[in-house]
Amino acid sequence: AQKVTQAQTEISVVEKEDVTLDCVYETRDTTYYLFWYKQPPSGELVFLIRRNSFDEQNEISGRYSWNFQKSTSSFNFTITASQVVDSAVYFCALSEALITGGGNKLTFGTGTQLKVEL
Amino acid sequence: DSGVTQTPKHLITATGQRVTLRCSPRSGDLSVYWYQQSLDQGLQFLIQYYNGEERAKGNILERFSAQQFPDLHSELNLSSLELGDSALYFCASSVAQTGNTDTQYFGPGTRLTVL
Numbered sequence: 438a439q440k441v442t443q444a445q446t447e448i449s450v451v452e453k454e455d456v457t458l459d460c461v462y463e464t465r466d467t468t469y470y471l472f473w474y475k476q477p478p479s480g481e482l483v484f485l486i487r488r489n490s491f492d493e494q495n496e497i498s499g500r501y502s503w504n505f506q507k508s509t510s511s512f513n514f515t516i517t518a519s520q521v522v523d524s525a526v527y528f529c530a531l532s533e534a535l536i537t538g539g540g541n542k543l544t545f546g547t548g549t550q551l552k553v554e555l
Numbered sequence: 556d557s558g559v560t561q562t563p564k565h566l567i568t569a570t571g572q573r574v575t576l577r578c579s580p581r582s583g584d585l586s587v588y589w590y591q592q593s594l595d596q597g598l599q600f601l602i603q604y605y606n607g608e609e610r611a612k613g614n615i616l617e618r619f620s621a622q623q624f625p626d627l628h629s630e631l632n633l634s635s636l637e638l639g640d641s642a643l644y645f646c647a648s649s650v651a652q653t654g655n656t657d658t659q660y661f662g663p664g665t666r667l668t669v670l
Contacts, residue, residue, distance in 0.1 A: 472658070481557070482645060482661035528598065541651055542588070542611050543659060545598040 439464045441531050443546035450519050450553055458514045458549045460529030466490075471505065471512045472530040472543065482528070488512065519553045526550050558582065559662035561646050567668045573634040576665045580627055580648030586610070587629040588649075588659055589621055593642035604629055636669045643667075 440463040450456045462471065473485040486496065488505050496503045500520075504513045516523055530543040558581035568574055580587050589601040600613035604623035615621075618636075623629045633640060643666050647659040 474661070480643065480666075481663045482647075484557075484658055484660060487658050541586070541649075542600040542603060542613055543590075543598075544600070547597050 439531050439544045441529050441546035443549050445549045447550040452555055453518050455517050456519050458527050460512045462510050462531045466533045470532045473514050474528045475525045477525040521553050524553045557660040559648050561662035561665050565666050572636050576631040578629045578646030584648035584650050586649045588647040589631050590645040591642045638669050641669045
């Protein structure tokens with residue numbers, strides 16, 4: 438069975454600090470997909486990034502960057518120069534590529550609450 | 556704005572009652588997913604429909620049912636409600652069907668409170 442672990446329940450930083458959110462996953466499949474979603478205080482779930490298991494290239498998008506390492510089953514997320522607007526709960530999620538019959542579901546971690554203070 | 560709409564935004568009802576949550580997917584998306592977010596269980600997958608047919612089932616209670624209509628909107632029916640059913644219910648949609656995994660875009664959610 439697939440599993441996603443976000444060991445950090447809550448992180449508090451001061452604005453402009455860099456912060457890394459950890460995500461460790463378990464799956465038996467060789468083909469899978471990893472995601473990060475953001476849930477701001479307003480409650481909606483906002484998609485941030487998707488990465489497939491064949492692509493271990495790290496990615497940078499503005500102040501966001503992602504470090505995918507298959508060897509350690511980790512998909513960590515770093516925010517550089519954090520801002521108050523980054524305050525939210527961040528979820529890591531895993532989806533297996535089901536080839537026959539079934540559909541496609543996301544397994545979420547428990548989330549990391551990030552608080553960025555002035 | 557993800558393009559996925561959910562109504563109502565809030566719902567307050569009593570134990571034993573039945574409610575219907577509605578979801579309209581993004582234009583062009585054929586798959587609809589339902590998730591429940593509660594304090595004790597976190598975000599849990601309930602069920603997926605693709606083009607009107609059930610595709611995958613998660614930890615969905617027998618008291619809950621869903622369907623996807625020909626216009627692709629979906630409804631989640633919750634009956635014999637219990638206090639523990641109070642949660643935020645999300646709908647998501649994607650283009651994907653069997654064998655493909657693409658991004659699921661989430662609606663704003665329906666917050667259900669059972670008193």
